[in-house]
Amino acid sequence: MNYYDGSFGGMHLIWWILWFFFIAWIFFIPADIPYQKSKKESPLDILKKRFAQGEISKEEFNEAKTIINSAT
Template identity: 80%
Template structure:
């Protein structure tokens, strides 16, 4: 005696669908999800952040900015 009589059971089909969606989600997940990968800051971005935090003075910021821009 067979439980499904050769037919695909309803709950069994639902589990297959859930697994297929889960596996597809893993392989096709977008790579640009926020906070997933660390973004490499440019030297100017780092300098701006240090100035905004008050780690360096305006004069140091301007001098460093000229040096960074002259390298490019």
């Protein structure tokens, strides 16, 4: 006796939903490790990096540093 009558079936639908969420989770998880906070660079850190790379002069660095320190 065969109990399959050609209908989609409730349990079959649940498994397809679970598979869909599993596949979506694999493709849409963040690239970084969960619960690991990435360090945000402060404006002063960015300024120091630009000065070290030679993008700005010493005068520009000191002027921007003064502005940043007065804002905080």
